[in-house]
């Protein structure tokens with residue numbers, strides 16, 4: 225239990241959003257606005273965090289679901305080295321799981337729906353792991369995911385490193401508006417291929433539509449961003465921020481950016497130095513086939529209080545990563561095909577679950593080539609194992625990082641370095657959830673050599 229510590233880190237914004245978890249039926253919350261509520265730590269030990277997440281309809285709704293009465297669900301916070309227990313209490317009418325996206329954990333705790341059976345209605349399951357890597361992660365169901373995620377089942381999972389510079393923190397979870405982006409036909413499962421390619425400009429931020437956030441000028445904010453939408457790429461226009469982290473924590477070399485791309489499943493951390501001028505964070509037109517025409521949409525209006533200038537940057541950063549030889553031989557190739565309306569979604573011509581697992585001996589690094597032979601973008605996600613993207617169409621990437629989700633652009637190739645550290649039949653798939661449900665998934669089979 226570290227309640228005082230945790231609350232101290234997450235700003236007044238949390239205090240105004242927390243406390244009242246039950247929201248009116250189908251309501252979109254507009255005020256007050258702040259980070260999602262913090263999950264209560266039920267374990268009194270200093271190095272243990274235990275939370276309970278009840279998956280259930282929100283306020284009797286048939287179309288909106290949440291965890292413990294909220295969507296996004298409560299943010300789970302722990303520190304590197306903590307033992308973390310997340311108990312799922314399934315009060316849905318159908319099976320579900322919690323997939324702890326991006327976290328290094330035993331295979332049977334991955335919540336992929338295969339390593340451990342899905343949790344039946346009325347049942348509970350406790351996911352247990354030791355937090356090894358600091359970063360901004362998230363959690364969501366991995367069975368019935370198209371419907372369940374779209375209906376509101378997602379939340380942030382933050383592993384902190386106490387050595388990081390101090391800053392105010394804001395957690396921003398972006399998701400599509402249920403019923404606009406997607407209209408569930410009487411709660412039936414979605415057709416796997418029914419992606420509207422022009423969709424993705426109908427957003428909620430922490431469950432609110434176009435909210436306003438008030439912050440004191442002169443504040444340094446560490447904003448932790450999650451794209452929790454099922455299918456919508458997000459291209460944030462956010463003038464003057466510095467990208468300090470991506471999927472797997474802080475970057476060795478933060479970079480300034482006016483745009484922050486976030487594919488479904490992606491996270492980023494930005495340093496946001498708040499000056500005195502009001503401004504909007506905007507979603508530029510984007511789609512699964514790439515940027516398209518259309519209007520930008522205001523996601524978040526920021527109205528600073530006070531007249532202070534933007535403060536100086538903090539010393540963010542992680543140790544430099546060792547170089548990876550661009551010519552390093554490829555050990556396995558995954559070819560992505562399909563994605564247009566009505567086309568078959570395949571990896572190496574196979575449709576999940578009828579796939580040939582790719583063997584990966586435990587402890588032996590391997591290079592996987594991800595080749596996208598389609599005109600659609602595919603956000604590739606590997607379970608349990610972070611990877612280094614070291615080649616994008618034969619050239620080094622723009623910056624060095626460890627990722628767990630990376631955008632495969634149309635007709636492009638990425639090579640990633642993976643260190644198989646945990647035995648298991650790890651899923652690798654497109655994180656457009658309709659594509660994953662349509663079969664665009666395969667297995668990395670990590671075993672003792």
Ligand SMILES: [Cu+2]
Nearest residue numbers: 602654656659
């Ligand atoms: Cu895809």
